[in-house]
Amino acid sequence: MRNYAGVLIMLLLLTGCWGGSDESSPVIEPSAAEIALTPVDDLFEGDAAKFKLFLGTMSGAFKLAYEGEKPSMKLDLDIWRGGKRVDKAGSIGDVFHSTQGPTRKEVEVLIAIDDSTANIQNGQVGVKVCLVDEEGASLSTFTIPWDPKLTARGLIAYTEPRTFTLGEAISVFGMHATSTNSILTADFSAESLGSTEWALVLTLRPED
Numbered sequence: 001m002r003n004y005a006g007v008l009i010m011l012l013l014l015t016g017c018w019g020g021s022d023e024s025s026p027v028i029e030p031s032a033a034e035i036a037l038t039p040v041d042d043l044f045e046g047d048a049a050k051f052k053l054f055l056g057t058m059s060g061a062f063k064l065a066y067e068g069e070k071p072s073m074k075l076d077l078d079i080w081r082g083g084k085r086v087d088k089a090g091s092i093g094d095v096f097h098s099t100q101g102p103t104r105k106e107v108e109v110l111i112a113i114d115d116s117t118a119n120i121q122n123g124q125v126g127v128k129v130c131l132v133d134e135e136g137a138s139l140s141t142f143t144i145p146w147d148p149k150l151t152a153r154g155l156i157a158y159t160e161p162r163t164f165t166l167g168e169a170i171s172v173f174g175m176h177a178t179s180t181n182s183i184l185t186a187d188f189s190a191e192s193l194g195s196t197e198w199a200l201v202l203t204l205r206p207e208d
Contacts, residue, residue: 035071035204037172038063038161040108058113058175060157064204065106070096071166072207075109077127077142080176080199089200090142092129093207108132111173111202120148127200150177150198156186167206174201 040061073095079087095107114126127142156174164170171188176199186192186199193199 033068033166034066034163035073035166035170036063036065036161036163037158037170038065039158041159058115058153058155059111060155060173061108061110062158062172063106063108064095064172066096066166067105072096073204074207075129075172076203076205077144078201078203079144080193080196080201083194083196085201089127089144090140092131092140095131095204098133098135106133109172113175113200115153115175120146123148129202144200147179147198149179151179152181152183153177154183154186156188156199156201158188164204170204171201172204174199176200 040063075092075095077089077091078085079089081087108131110130110132112128112130114128119125123146125144125146127144129140129142131138131140154176156171156176158172171193174186174188176183176186176196178197180197186196188201193201
Protein backbone atom coordinates (compact mmCIF):
# COMPACT_ATOMS: atom_id res chain seq x y z
CA MET A 1 0.00 0.00 0.00
CA ARG A 2 1.25 3.48 -0.79
CA ASN A 3 2.53 5.65 2.06
CA TYR A 4 1.05 9.18 1.90
CA ALA A 5 2.18 11.19 4.93
CA GLY A 6 -0.29 13.79 6.12
CA VAL A 7 -3.27 12.41 4.17
CA LEU A 8 -6.49 11.65 6.02
CA ILE A 9 -6.29 7.98 6.99
CA MET A 10 -9.52 6.89 5.36
CA LEU A 11 -8.60 8.57 2.09
CA LEU A 12 -5.19 6.92 2.27
CA LEU A 13 -6.63 3.46 2.79
CA LEU A 14 -9.26 3.86 0.11
CA THR A 15 -6.69 5.17 -2.36
CA GLY A 16 -4.58 2.09 -1.75
CA CYS A 17 -7.57 -0.12 -2.50
CA TRP A 18 -8.79 1.40 -5.74
CA GLY A 19 -5.68 2.98 -7.20
CA GLY A 20 -4.47 -0.23 -8.84
CA SER A 21 -7.82 -1.70 -9.84
CA ASP A 22 -8.22 -3.15 -13.31
CA GLU A 23 -12.03 -3.14 -13.17
CA SER A 24 -12.73 0.54 -13.75
CA SER A 25 -13.89 2.02 -17.04
CA PRO A 26 -11.56 1.60 -20.04
CA VAL A 27 -8.97 4.36 -20.15
CA ILE A 28 -9.10 6.77 -23.09
CA GLU A 29 -5.72 7.88 -24.41
CA PRO A 30 -5.93 11.62 -25.07
CA SER A 31 -4.40 13.22 -28.14
CA ALA A 32 -2.40 16.45 -27.99
CA ALA A 33 -4.44 19.42 -26.74
CA GLU A 34 -6.92 17.10 -25.02
CA ILE A 35 -7.65 15.97 -21.48
CA ALA A 36 -9.16 12.54 -20.90
CA LEU A 37 -11.45 11.79 -17.94
CA THR A 38 -11.99 8.19 -16.88
CA PRO A 39 -14.48 7.48 -14.06
CA VAL A 40 -13.45 5.08 -11.30
CA ASP A 41 -16.68 3.14 -11.17
CA ASP A 42 -15.61 0.45 -8.69
CA LEU A 43 -14.82 2.84 -5.85
CA PHE A 44 -16.63 0.84 -3.16
CA GLU A 45 -16.49 -2.65 -4.65
CA GLY A 46 -14.90 -5.62 -2.92
CA ASP A 47 -12.85 -4.90 0.18
CA ALA A 48 -13.30 -1.14 -0.33
CA ALA A 49 -17.03 -1.40 0.50
CA LYS A 50 -16.24 -1.01 4.21
CA PHE A 51 -14.98 2.54 3.60
CA LYS A 52 -18.31 3.79 2.22
CA LEU A 53 -19.58 4.27 5.77
CA PHE A 54 -16.72 6.68 6.49
CA LEU A 55 -16.58 8.59 3.20
CA GLY A 56 -20.35 8.64 2.61
CA THR A 57 -22.51 8.23 -0.46
CA MET A 58 -21.59 11.67 -1.83
CA SER A 59 -18.15 10.45 -2.91
CA GLY A 60 -16.54 9.63 -6.22
CA ALA A 61 -13.28 9.30 -8.12
CA PHE A 62 -11.92 9.72 -11.62
CA LYS A 63 -8.62 9.90 -13.51
CA LEU A 64 -7.40 12.83 -15.61
CA ALA A 65 -4.72 12.34 -18.27
CA TYR A 66 -3.12 14.38 -21.04
CA GLU A 67 -0.53 14.06 -23.80
CA GLY A 68 2.00 16.61 -24.98
CA GLU A 69 2.89 19.81 -23.17
CA LYS A 70 1.69 20.03 -19.59
CA PRO A 71 -1.49 22.10 -19.28
CA SER A 72 -1.69 24.62 -16.45
CA MET A 73 -5.09 23.81 -14.95
CA LYS A 74 -6.84 24.60 -11.67
CA LEU A 75 -9.82 22.89 -10.06
CA ASP A 76 -12.50 25.35 -8.92
CA LEU A 77 -15.36 24.54 -6.55
CA ASP A 78 -18.25 26.49 -8.09
CA ILE A 79 -21.48 27.19 -6.20
CA TRP A 80 -24.73 27.36 -8.17
CA ARG A 81 -28.02 28.77 -6.85
CA GLY A 82 -31.26 29.07 -8.75
CA GLY A 83 -29.64 27.68 -11.88
CA LYS A 84 -26.77 30.21 -11.98
CA ARG A 85 -23.12 30.10 -10.95
CA VAL A 86 -22.92 32.64 -8.13
CA ASP A 87 -19.81 31.93 -6.06
CA LYS A 88 -16.62 29.92 -5.66
CA ALA A 89 -15.94 27.94 -2.49
CA GLY A 90 -12.26 27.41 -3.20
CA SER A 91 -9.71 26.31 -5.77
CA ILE A 92 -6.80 23.88 -6.20
CA GLY A 93 -4.03 25.22 -8.40
CA ASP A 94 -1.83 23.42 -10.94
CA VAL A 95 -3.59 20.06 -10.84
CA PHE A 96 -0.87 18.42 -12.96
CA HIS A 97 2.03 19.82 -10.91
CA SER A 98 5.00 17.50 -10.37
CA THR A 99 7.86 17.91 -7.90
CA GLN A 100 10.08 15.40 -9.70
CA GLY A 101 9.86 16.71 -13.22
CA PRO A 102 8.16 19.17 -15.55
CA THR A 103 5.07 17.06 -16.15
CA ARG A 104 2.82 14.35 -14.86
CA LYS A 105 0.66 12.63 -17.42
CA GLU A 106 -2.07 11.31 -15.13
CA VAL A 107 -3.63 12.19 -11.80
CA GLU A 108 -6.36 10.39 -9.87
CA VAL A 109 -8.91 12.58 -8.11
CA LEU A 110 -10.92 11.38 -5.10
CA ILE A 111 -13.71 13.58 -3.76
CA ALA A 112 -15.64 13.06 -0.52
CA ILE A 113 -18.47 15.41 0.47
CA ASP A 114 -19.35 15.17 4.16
CA ASP A 115 -23.10 15.75 4.29
CA SER A 116 -23.53 14.11 7.67
CA THR A 117 -26.47 15.12 9.84
CA ALA A 118 -24.18 16.81 12.36
CA ASN A 119 -22.56 18.97 9.69
CA ILE A 120 -25.86 19.94 8.09
CA GLN A 121 -27.39 20.88 11.45
CA ASN A 122 -24.39 23.17 11.94
CA GLY A 123 -25.09 24.81 8.59
CA GLN A 124 -22.12 23.47 6.66
CA VAL A 125 -20.74 20.60 4.60
CA GLY A 126 -17.12 19.56 4.25
CA VAL A 127 -15.45 18.73 0.94
CA LYS A 128 -12.19 16.76 0.73
CA VAL A 129 -10.32 16.54 -2.58
CA CYS A 130 -7.37 14.14 -2.80
CA LEU A 131 -5.01 14.23 -5.81
CA VAL A 132 -2.97 11.05 -6.26
CA ASP A 133 -0.13 10.14 -8.62
CA GLU A 134 3.03 8.03 -8.55
CA GLU A 135 4.74 10.63 -6.34
CA GLY A 136 2.16 10.46 -3.56
CA ALA A 137 -0.98 12.37 -2.66
CA SER A 138 -2.14 15.83 -1.63
CA LEU A 139 -5.32 16.56 0.31
CA SER A 140 -7.33 19.79 0.22
CA THR A 141 -10.26 20.44 2.58
CA PHE A 142 -13.03 23.01 2.13
CA THR A 143 -16.02 24.04 4.25
CA ILE A 144 -19.16 25.25 2.48
CA PRO A 145 -22.13 27.03 4.10
CA TRP A 146 -25.28 24.91 3.93
CA ASP A 147 -28.99 25.65 4.05
CA PRO A 148 -30.65 22.90 6.15
CA LYS A 149 -33.77 23.29 3.99
CA LEU A 150 -31.90 21.45 1.22
CA THR A 151 -33.01 18.01 2.31
CA ALA A 152 -32.48 15.93 -0.85
CA ARG A 153 -29.08 15.50 -2.50
CA GLY A 154 -27.63 13.70 -5.51
CA LEU A 155 -24.30 13.34 -7.29
CA ILE A 156 -23.47 14.73 -10.72
CA ALA A 157 -20.79 12.59 -12.36
CA TYR A 158 -19.74 11.01 -15.63
CA THR A 159 -20.35 7.30 -16.01
CA GLU A 160 -18.31 6.82 -19.21
CA PRO A 161 -14.83 8.02 -20.27
CA ARG A 162 -14.76 11.42 -21.95
CA THR A 163 -12.24 13.65 -23.72
CA PHE A 164 -12.21 17.45 -23.58
CA THR A 165 -10.42 20.17 -25.51
CA LEU A 166 -7.77 22.09 -23.61
CA GLY A 167 -8.61 25.72 -23.00
CA GLU A 168 -12.27 25.18 -22.13
CA ALA A 169 -13.88 24.96 -18.70
CA ILE A 170 -14.52 21.29 -17.89
CA SER A 171 -17.09 20.28 -15.26
CA VAL A 172 -15.81 17.04 -13.74
CA PHE A 173 -17.85 16.26 -10.60
CA GLY A 174 -20.63 17.71 -8.52
CA MET A 175 -23.51 17.44 -6.10
CA HIS A 176 -26.91 19.10 -6.36
CA ALA A 177 -29.59 19.58 -3.73
CA THR A 178 -33.20 20.63 -3.40
CA SER A 179 -35.68 21.57 -0.69
CA THR A 180 -38.51 19.59 -2.30
CA ASN A 181 -37.58 16.22 -0.70
CA SER A 182 -37.37 14.74 -4.20
CA ILE A 183 -34.17 14.71 -6.25
CA LEU A 184 -33.96 14.22 -10.01
CA THR A 185 -30.95 13.08 -12.01
CA ALA A 186 -28.75 15.97 -13.13
CA ASP A 187 -25.86 16.28 -15.56
CA PHE A 188 -23.37 18.96 -16.60
CA SER A 189 -25.36 20.37 -19.51
CA ALA A 190 -26.33 24.05 -19.28
CA GLU A 191 -29.99 23.06 -19.34
CA SER A 192 -29.64 20.63 -16.44
CA LEU A 193 -27.51 22.90 -14.24
CA GLY A 194 -29.85 25.76 -15.06
CA SER A 195 -32.71 23.86 -13.44
CA THR A 196 -30.92 23.09 -10.17
CA GLU A 197 -31.92 24.77 -6.92
CA TRP A 198 -28.40 24.44 -5.50
CA ALA A 199 -25.28 22.72 -6.80
CA LEU A 200 -21.58 22.31 -6.09
CA VAL A 201 -19.71 21.80 -9.37
CA LEU A 202 -15.99 21.04 -9.53
CA THR A 203 -14.69 22.66 -12.70
CA LEU A 204 -11.29 22.30 -14.35
CA ARG A 205 -10.15 25.62 -15.84
CA PRO A 206 -6.96 27.05 -17.36
CA GLU A 207 -5.01 29.04 -14.79
CA ASP A 208 -4.78 32.78 -15.37
